[in-house]
Amino acid sequence: MLKAIRMPKWGLAMEEGTIVEWLRSVGDEVAEGDDLIDIETTKITNTLQATNAGRLVRIVAGDGEVMPVGALIGVLASEIADEAEVDAFIAASPVAVVEEEAEEEAAMAVQSLDIGKRINVATAGSGKPLVLLHGFSGDLNNWLFTIEGLKDAARVIAIDLPGHGASEKDVGDGSLAGLAADVAAALEELGVSDAVVAGHSLGGAVAMRLALDHPALVSKLALVCPAGLPGGFVSDDFLSGIVNAEKARDVKKALQLLVRDPDTVSRDMVDGVVKMLRLDGAQAALAVLRERMLAGGDFAALSLDALPPVTLIASRNDAIVGAPDVSALPPGWTVHWLDQAGHLPQLEAAGEVNALLRALL
Amino acid sequence: MPVISYRKAINQALEQEMARDARVILMGIDVGGGAGGSGDVGSVGGVMGVTKGLYPKFGSDRVIDTPISESAIIGAAAGAAVTGMRPVAELMFVDFIGVCFDQIYNQAAKFRYMFGGKARTPLVIRTMGGAGMRAGAQHSQTLHPILTMVPGLKVVMPSSPYDAKGLLTRAIRDDDPVVFLESKSLYDVKGEVPEEAYEIPFGEANVLRDGRDATIVAFGAMVPRAVAAADLLAKEGVKVTVLDPRTTSPLDEEAILDSLDETGRLVVVDESPPRCSLAADIAALAVSQAFDALKAPVGLVTCPHTPVPFAPNLEDAYVPSVARIVEAVKKTL
Known part of the structure; x- marks a missing residue:
């Protein structure tokens, strides 16, 4: 049985990808989940993992080649196959399979919900709900590798928090309770309850508040470099860097604080944030959130003991919220430390984060 | 994100700013369109249909x-x-600027300066330029150099739908006179543009x-x-x-010099005759501010020093082409 390896589609905007490096050679046995290829998009470089086990029998597009989304880039064989069979398979394979056609129900859909204000939401896949909440000045695209990686196993719902992305810029008093109430209203609008909720940074604190105020909506929490834990801090270099940014180069400087390797901050990544910050009211909304976060009262009010089961994914090289004091956390929290990422592990170490989230579904 | 044309992006900026601020008004030849004519108001919206739909609304x-x-x-x-409105005036073709140039360079551009900073002139002049439309020598010029050299004027040349909306929004909210120079050949170009209002500085x-x-x-x-050439x-x-x-005007000299510092080679592409052009201006910037960074003579890709020809083959040869840009870059290597 031969299986096609195709150029993935990571996020709505991706049209093509560059094969940076094949991590396996022709003839290698590959297990499901093994790292196969480093692929660069205009946003970021990520590793494509094998979705099937088998032997790599052909590399169709080699290192350095640029291929459109859905294009055949390699072939895996689950049984012994001769060269002629592989040639015939490649010849019979469509040049490019666009995912929306191949897996219609799994394709990502973006919609805007009216909960008294406009909330922008992306959904993909079906099954148990997995809700993704981004951090300060981020948007749902921060989760693009997670959406792509887990939509086969869950109904993935990524939300633009108020003040962010394509959601309305009204953040009210900027409190965690207010943000959590808006997320709750959006989830109710979507008919979601009993969800696994993953929150990154500020989104992690919102996830905790959501679980405390709206317990029926949340079955488990995954906190990815969350703000608001004991022993941590919030870097005002980053917050005010974004709130006061005037030019793209100011934004780039702030974003580089987020990651371990500053080169991962691409021009497209900067452009995306710059475009969001230019929208009327965006920086003013973020200024409200910044003040509220620096005041710290909302974080102190989070009753960590009262939360549903928590998986904490923390980074040892996190310049934005620091490393939490694990000894001060309630017993029963599952803690995973990451060494290879900064403050954006869902982009910097997507495979690891996805595997940890998958285990919760 | 919605994908709309450059024309629609301009229309959207006008509509949103008019809805936001009652002082924003439009004036120009047929900007309403049909008023006093067939009675089908708002049907035309200017010679290129950019202001279509605004007359019935406002x-x-x-x-x-x-x-x-x-x-x-x-x-x-x-x-x-200068008396408190925020007008957006449409000058149908920039080629016609000669008959109203006194109002622009000797009046509007100098009010703030001559009245001791007490006068504000939130005026936007929307106009269009560019060759390639078979419109002849009097309807095909770009003329941004003439405007750029006037102190007191800001001059904007949007190159995409996203930029057109954000820059026009900024222009309308600006308290100084701004000439917003649209490109005829870009009106039907489409791109992603947020529905919400936004400003590009x-x-x-x-x-x-x-x-x-x-x-x-x-x-x-x-x-x-230039992007196609790249x-x-x-x-x-x-x-x-x-x-x-x-x-x-203003010109981001810092971005140009920073980039030149990295690359050492510069090509300027300007749809304008070469003398006193932006190409000449930026070449002067490079040699006066970054001479040591330059590894090759600055490449200037401009129109020739002639009026825009009417013969289609000559007009096509007149405007800088992708091939000429590629050639100019190779010459610097």
Whole structure:
């Protein structure tokens, strides 16, 4: 049985990808989940993992080649196959399979919900709900590798928090309770309850508040470099860097604080944030959130003991919220430390984060 | 994100700013369209249909069809601006600027300076330029150099739908006179544009391609051509940075010099005759501020020093082409 390896589609905007490096050679046995290829998009470089086990029998597009989304880039064989069979398979394979056609129900859909204000939401896949909440000045695209990686196993719902992305810029008093109430209203609008909720940074604190105020909506929490834990801090270099940014180069400087390797901050990544910050009211909304976060009262009010089961994914090289004091956390929290990422592990170490989230579904 | 045309992006900025601020008014030839004619108001919306639909929404007090007199349009708009309105005046073709140039360079541009900073002139002059439309020598010029050299004027040359909306929004909210120079050949170009209002600051260049081999600086309709040239060069292994300063005044000198510091090679693409052009201006910037960084003579890709020809083959040869840009970059390598 031969299986096609195709150029993935990571996020709505991706049209093509560059094969940076094949991590396996022709003839290698590959297990499901093994790292196969480093692929660069205009946003970021990520590793494509094998979705099937088998032997790599052909590399169709080699290192350095640029291929459109859905294009055949390699072939895996689950049984012994001769060269002629592989040639015939490649010849019979469509040049490019666009995912929306191949897996219609799994394709990502973006919609805007009216909960008294406009909330922008992306959904993909079906099954148990997995809700993704981004951090300060981020948007749902921060989760693009997670959406792509887990939509086969869950109904993935990524939300633009108020003040962010394509959601309305009204953040009210900027409190965690207010943000959590808006997320709750959006989830109710979507008919979601009993969800696994993953929150990154500020989104992690919102996830905790959501679980405390709206317990029926949340079955488990995954906190990815969350703000608001004991022993941590919030870097005002980053917050005010974004709130006061005037030019793209100011934004780039702030974003580089987020990651371990500053080169991962691409021009497209900067452009995306710059475009969001230019929208009327965006920086003013973020200024409200910044003040509220620096005041710290909302974080102190989070009753960590009262939360549903928590998986904490923390980074040892996190310049934005620091490393939490694990000894001060309630017993029963599952803690995973990451060494290879900064403050954006869902982009910097997507495979690891996805595997940890998958285990919760 | 919605995908709309450059024309629609401009229309959207006008509509949103008119809805937001009652002081924003439009005036120009047929900007309402049909008023006093067939009765089918709002049917035309200017010669290119950019203001279509605004007359029915905002009425004749705010969308004012004027007589065919550029000096009256711009003079009235400058007066309205200095007395508290925020007019957006349409000058159908930039080629007609001669008859209203006094109102622009000797009046509007000097009010703030001559009245001791007490006068504000929030005037936007929307106009269009560019060759390639078979419109002849009097309807095909770009003329941004004439405007850029006037102190007190801001000059904007949007090169994409996203930039057109954000820069026009900024222009309308600006308290100084702004000439917003649209490119005829871009009106039907489509791109992603947020529905919400947003501003793009003046004086900040857009970086469209990153590369360390050379820097191309291009304006308005020349930007897509520079990008096409960069993509062709990339296939041959030559990686160039493409900068669109977006505004010729103020000019983002820092972005140009920073890039030149990295690449050492500069090509300027300007849809203008060469003498006293932006190409000449930026070449002067490079040699006066970054002489040590330069590894090759600055490449200037401009029109020839002639009026825009009417013969289609000559007109096509007149405007800087992708092939000429590629050739100019290669010459610097």
